[in-house]
Amino acid sequence: MTTIDAPRSPYARTRRGLNLEKWGWIYMRASGVVLVVLIFGHLFVNLVAGEGVKQIDFAFVAGKLSDPFWQVWDTLLLWLALIHGANGMRTLVNDYVTKPRVRGILLGALVASTAVLLILGTLVIYTFDPCPAGADPALVASFCADL
């Protein structure tokens, strides 16, 4: 006679405390909803409004990044999108890389590149000077002439 678990009986919890996989799952959905708004807004302002991709140059970016609204927008975009993407890549690495050593190297590279790019991007947004000293006046935003 065989003994089996009743269907739909709760599984025995073997681990307690913070369930990081669960929070990763929730993060993908929560950040995903916000990113839909942030990225569609980003694409509209940069690629559809005005002259589209043709309008993008240093002065255009300077105009945006000297506005606190776009600073916050781009910071959220940077952090939410890069962590969302890195966590997605972690899923793929776990799915397809079977050798523990290679998997460890790839996951380490993911964490390192994500940390470097988050710090770099955040520093760029908040230490950016839209009117750098000695820059060609033709290349910077028009408001630099008033300084």
Added chain:
Amino acid sequence: MPAKVTGAGASSSSAPLTVPAPRPPIIAGTLYRGREGMWSWVLHRITGVAIYFFLLVHILDTALVRISPEAYNVVIESYKTPIMGLGELALVGAIGFHALNGLRIILIDFWGVGTRRHRALFYGVLGLWAVLMIGFAPRHLMNVFGG
């Protein structure tokens, strides 16, 4: 402790369990493979990886605003060439699909109807994606190829 069921028919549940007759397979061997569920999953992975690698490059190219106006403008000019213009169209297509299918996944996870109607939702994703691209493509191609 989970309740144990010994042998067949030992369930304490009062409602009799009816086992649905197996449906004739549409594609022999599996219900999942080759259908909407699989293709949405495949496309979600491919678009996700493509967007991730663009994001890495995009953070680095935007960081050039911190170097000099000239450095940023030289690199961003390459985004305005015909080949990169088509690349941007593909990128927006990938982002549009990933965003809409991501919302579909959230509906499947949190909404009972979403699970039952996941196939209809997939065609909804394709339809909305087509509308998005019909709106974006002419505008962007005019910006890239028009004078």
